[in-house]
Amino acid sequence: MTLLEARHVEKAFGRTHALRGVSLTIESGETVAITGPSGSGKSTLLHCLSGIMSPESGEVHYAGRRIDDLDETARTRLRREDFGIVFQLDRLVPELTAVENVALPLLFAGRGRAEATTVALGRLDEVGAADVAESRPAELSGGQLQRVAIARALVTTPKVIFADEPTGALDSVAGERVLSLLMGAARANKATVVIVTHDNQVAAHADREIVLRDGALVGGVMA
Amino acid sequence: MRALLTVAGMLGHGGSPPERARVRLMAVGAALATWFLFGAANVLALHGQLDQRFGPIADPGTRGGSAFGIALLLLPVAAFLYQSGRLAAADRERRLSALRLAGATPREVRVLGAIEVTRTAALGAVVGAASYLLLQLAARSLLPPGSRADVDVPPLWGLAAMALVIVAAAISGMRAGGHVIATPLGVTRRANVRPPRWYGLLLLVPPCTIYLAVWLLAALGDAGFFSDGARLLMTLSLVLVPVALMRSAAWMVWFAARWVGRRAGSAETLLAARALEADARPWGRALAVVGLTVSVGTGVGLVEADFLAIGRHPDPFWVTSFVLVSLALLVAIVVAAAALLVHQAESLLERGPVLAALRAGGASERELRRVLTRQGLIASVPVCGLAVAASLVTLAGGVAIQGVWSLLTIGHSLLMGGLGVVAAVLVTTASRRRLRRAIAPERLRTE
Numbered sequence: 001m002t003l004l005e006a007r008h009v010e011k012a013f014g015r016t017h018a019l020r021g022v023s024l025t026i027e028s029g030e031t032v033a034i035t036g037p038s039g040s041g042k043s044t045l046l047h048c049l050s051g052i053m054s055p056e057s058g059e060v061h062y063a064g065r066r067i068d069d070l071d072e073t074a075r076t077r078l079r080r081e082d083f084g085i086v087f088q089l090d091r092l093v094p095e096l097t098a099v100e101n102v103a104l105p106l107l108f109a110g111r112g113r114a115e116a117t118t119v120a121l122g123r124l125d126e127v128g129a130a131d132v133a134e135s136r137p138a139e140l141s142g143g144q145l146q147r148v149a150i151a152r153a154l155v156t157t158p159k160v161i162f163a164d165e166p167t168g169a170l171d172s173v174a175g176e177r178v179l180s181l182l183m184g185a186a187r188a189n190k191a192t193v194v195i196v197t198h199d200n201q202v203a204a205h206a207d208r209e210i211v212l213r214d215g216a217l218v219g220g221v222m223a
Numbered sequence: 224m225r226a227l228l229t230v231a232g233m234l235g236h237g238g239s240p241p242e243r244a245r246v247r248l249m250a251v252g253a254a255l256a257t258w259f260l261f262g263a264a265n266v267l268a269l270h271g272q273l274d275q276r277f278g279p280i281a282d283p284g285t286r287g288g289s290a291f292g293i294a295l296l297l298l299p300v301a302a303f304l305y306q307s308g309r310l311a312a313a314d315r316e317r318r319l320s321a322l323r324l325a326g327a328t329p330r331e332v333r334v335l336g337a338i339e340v341t342r343t344a345a346l347g348a349v350v351g352a353a354s355y356l357l358l359q360l361a362a363r364s365l366l367p368p369g370s371r372a373d374v375d376v377p378p379l380w381g382l383a384a385m386a387l388v389i390v391a392a393a394i395s396g397m398r399a400g401g402h403v404i405a406t407p408l409g410v411t412r413r414a415n416v417r418p419p420r421w422y423g424l425l426l427l428v429p430p431c432t433i434y435l436a437v438w439l440l441a442a443l444g445d446a447g448f449f450s451d452g453a454r455l456l457m458t459l460s461l462v463l464v465p466v467a468l469m470r471s472a473a474w475m476v477w478f479a480a481r482w483v484g485r486r487a488g489s490a491e492t493l494l495a496a497r498a499l500e501a502d503a504r505p506w507g508r509a510l511a512v513v514g515l516t517v518s519v520g521t522g523v524g525l526v527e528a529d530f531l532a533i534g535r536h537p538d539p540f541w542v543t544s545f546v547l548v549s550l551a552l553l554v555a556i557v558v559a560a561a562a563l564l565v566h567q568a569e570s571l572l573e574r575g576p577v578l579a580a581l582r583a584g585g586a587s588e589r590e591l592r593r594v595l596t597r598q599g600l601i602a603s604v605p606v607c608g609l610a611v612a613a614s615l616v617t618l619a620g621g622v623a624i625q626g627v628w629s630l631l632t633i634g635h636s637l638l639m640g641g642l643g644v645v646a647a648v649l650v651t652t653a654s655r656r657r658l659r660r661a662i663a664p665e666r667l668r669t670e
Contacts, residue, residue, distance in 0.1 A: 013665070043667070052583045053664040073587060080585025087667065091580035095497035107490035108586050152584070164667070 002064075003028040003192050004049055004160065009058035009068075011044050011215075018044040019055065020215040031183065031193040033206035041215040042196040043164055049194060050083055050162045051075040063159075080109060084153030084191070086163040086182070091149065092137040098148045099124060099133040105156050123151040126188075127181055143174035150182050154189060161186050163195040167202055179205055228338065241311035241572055246343050248307035248565060253347025253392050254354070255558065256300045260384035261355045263290040264376050278543025289547075296551060299512040299558035304395050306505060306565040308340070311572065337393055344392030348385040419477050419503055423470025427613055430460035434617040464613050468514045472606050473507025479605040491590055494581075495597035498570075505566045506602045510647065512559035513603065514610035517643040520552050521614035524635030531631075556646050563650045567595070568657050575661035582662040591658060595651035603647035611640040 004026040011019040018041040026032050026049075034042045047053045048060055051067050060068040067078060079085070092101045102120035107113065124130045129147040132140055140148065146166060153161055166182060167175030183205055186193045195206060203209045211219045266280050267290045273281040279289040327335070356376075376384075433456060477500060484496030499506060527545060571578070578591055615636055 047583075047664050047667065050583070052667065076582070076585055076587040079583065083585070085580070085584050087580050087583075091577060093494065093497070093577055093581070095501040096493070100493060100497070104490050104493075104581070105585055107493060108590060113488050113493075156585075 001028045002026070003030075003062065004194070005059075005061040006045070006049060007059040007061070009045070009048055009055040009060065011041075011048060011053070011055045017215050019048065021058065022212070022215070022217050023058075024210055024217065026192060026194060028192055029190060030208065031186070031206045032195070033203035033209045034194065034196045034212060035198060035200070035203050035209055036212035036218075038198060040212040042198070042212055044215075045212065046162055046164055046194060046196045050085060050160075051078055052085075080105065081156065082159045084156065084158035084161045086146070086149050086153045086161065086166045088165050088168045092145060092152070094137050097134050097136055098129060098140070098151075101137070101148060102151045102155050105152065109156065120151070120155055123155045124148070126154070126185060127151045141174075142170045143178055146170065146174075146178045147181065150178070150185060154185055154191075157189055158191055160192045160194065163193065165196055165198070167197070167199065172201070175199075175202070239311060239314045241568075242314050244568075245307055245310040245315075248310065249304060249340065249343045249392065250347035250350065252300055252304035252307055253344040253388050254351030256297055256304070256388045256391070257348045257351030257385060258355050259293055259296045259300065260387065261352065261376050261381060263293040264380040264384055265359070266290040266293060268375070268377055268380065278541075278547055281543075292548070292551060296555055296558070298515065299555045299562065301391070301395065302509050302512050303558050303562040303565065304392055305508065306562045306569070308395055309505070310565055310569045340395075341389060341393045344389045345385075347392070348388045351388070352381060352385055419473035419507060421471060421474045421478070423467050423474065426463045426467035426470065430463050430617045431613065433457055433460050461617060464617055465515050465518060467613070468518060468606070468610055469511045471609075472511035472514055473504045475605045475609060476507045476510060476602045477503035479601050483601050490586070491593040492597055494594045496601055498574075498594070499598055499602055502570065503602075506563070506598075507606075509559055509562040509566060510602055510606040510643075512562070513556060513643045513646060514606040516552050516555045516559065517607050517610040517639045518614045519548075520639035520642075521611055521636040523548050523552070524639065525614075525632050528632040528635065556642065560646045560650050563647060564653055567650060567654045571654060571657045571661040575666045578658070579662045579664065579666040583664070583667060588659065588662065591662060592651075592655060595654055595658065596648055599647040599649075599651040600644065603644045607640040607643035607647075610643070611636045 002025045006022055006024050009019050009022045010017070022041075022045060034045055036042050044053070048055045048068070051060070051062075051070070054068050058068070059066055062078070062082070067075065070078070092098075093104070096104070099117060099120045102123055103113075103116035106116035106119055111119075121130065121133060124133050124147075127147045127150050129144060129151060132144050132148070135144075137145060137148075149166070153163075161182070163182060167178055170178060179202055182195075183193065193206075195202065197203055210217065266286050269280060269283075269286060272283065279285045279292075359376075437457065480496045480499035480503060484493060484500055487493035487496055523545070530541065582588065582591060615633070
């Protein structure tokens with residue numbers, strides 16, 4: 001069943017065309033890697049698919065519903081309820097402890113502090129980061145930071161996990177561990193994964209690879 | 224030195240938009256400081272008796288106090304200058320590091336920083352002095368013809384005021400960058416992990432004790448306590464109130480943030496409290512001035528109420544005095560609010576990617592706006608509350624107020640405290656556009 005679909009999506013930043021008529025479909029439960037050289041529009045495509053930004057033209061559909069023309073409030077609610085997002089390092093709130101960072105999406109969703117903390121501790125335990133629950137981001141290593149970020153993305157049990165270069169700032173060993181963890185956690189939660197990377201090793205973990213160059217789709221590879 | 228001046232000149236042409244904003248804001252701060260110093264010098268340089276409608280500057284006996292009052296306005300300006308100096312700190316730090324990589328020694332980097340700030344302050348001082356003198360020319364028509372020569376700022380005093388502003392701004396600018404160690408490999412910050420200290424609050428003990436005792440003795444009808452010595456002691460202890468507020472504001476912000484953070488039930492309150500706890504010092508610096516304004520305003524309200532309570536008819540001297548003091552308080556609160564606004568801008572600039580990630584993860588812009596509003600509330604309520612309470616306790620002992628006038632005084636004090644809180648919250652509202660820019664999806668791009 002098709003879960004995500006982009007139809008002729010175009011996006012420009014000033015005179016730079018980040019996406020030029022990109023069309024693709026992503027099936028439910030699938031793991032898709034979007035790859036391409038730097039500046040090819042990978043992150044922009046991920047932002048359009050996840051409703052973080054709207055394309056200038058074209059359409060984005062999620063679970064049969066068009067989402068690119070929703071207003072910001074509706075898209076925010078969709079991201080909060082159905083999507084989990086993992087970025088590169090330095091995207092956790094520096095003043096909050098790991099468990100508070102993980103509990104944040106639940107608190108924004110209106111859950112109580114005690115309940116949110118309990119769920120967050122459970123997620124941290126799942127990703128092997130329970131021991132750093134009370135640490136702040138500045139006290140964590142790159143690998144630990146990404147574990148916490150994955151726990152935060154998973155805490156609302158999302159249907160789709162979007163990951164933007166999740167191993168971009170890690171060495172190969174730590175990156176491999178974090179990636180295995182992300183894929184394993186997604187599989188356990190039956191989540192679809194869309195991962196942006198320029199690393200072929202990372203792409204090899206996906207069911208399918210979508211290659212972008214200069215904002216256009218140049219190919220798709222089944223793993 | 225010549226080479227350094229050349230490099231400083233080259234650096235002056237570049238800079239990111241926030242860096243250019245820093246230069247402009249520092250120049251404005253220096254101009255304001257020059258204005259207030261010129262104003263104080265002007266009052267001190269007046270000769271002879273003026274018409275009563277000039278209020279506290281009419282009488283030679285009250286001019287010293289008036290000049291001191293004007294000079295006190297330098298406090299919010301100093302806070303504003305300090306916050307402005309920290310704007311675009313990240314860009315500045317990258318530039319310092321690049322200079323070290325290009326071969327500059329640590330001392331040369333410090334000198335370049337000082338040249339940059341001094342140049343900006345000098346520009347501000349010249350603009351401030353010129354605009355003051357121009358306005359003074361226009362205002363001369365207000366004075367009686369015979370006293371026109373009396374209103375000039377003596378040239379030497381004017382030059383001294385400008386030099387003072389430039390030197391103070393240079394020191395403030397160097398201190399603002401003092402937390403940074405620039406090396407060719409990058410920039411590290413001297414982390415100030417120690418929370419603010421609470422000892423400043425101890426300074427409130429003597430005035431509160433003395434004034435509570437006075438209030439009690441007055442209530443018991445023991446008028447003998449009001450000897451000259453007691454009055455002097457009361458006046459001296461009164462000075463401790465603003466000092467205590469200035470010294471303890473950062474601790475109060477930190478403590479309130481910590482207390483609220485532990486009990487926060489919503490994401491907005493948790494984010495606001497934790498951000499404040501980590502950043503209590505700059506908030507404390509700006510809010511100390513707001514608290515001071517609230518405190519002085521409360522005192523003025525008390526004097527006004529006392530004035531009305533004993534049935535004096537308002538003459539031009541008092542009316543002008545009250546108007547001038549209210550105006551000065553308004554200026555102080557506006558400048559302090561501007562300092563907070565600059566700090567908020569810097570904070571949003573630095574935290575932009577984190578906030579953008581929160582928004583991407585499902586936090587709405589409205590929720591993130593609420594974070595800013597709650598920051599203003601958590602920080603300002605304790606500082607303004609203490610300012611009102613301390614002022615009421617200390618001043619109520621010194622002024623005999625009865626019946627309806629005491630209610631008026633309490634109402635006035637609460638109004639002043641409320642104004643302080645509103646000013647802090649309005650600053651967060653004014654930051655909306657910056658927040659929108661900070662959380663724009665473009666801030667998330669990594670390629």
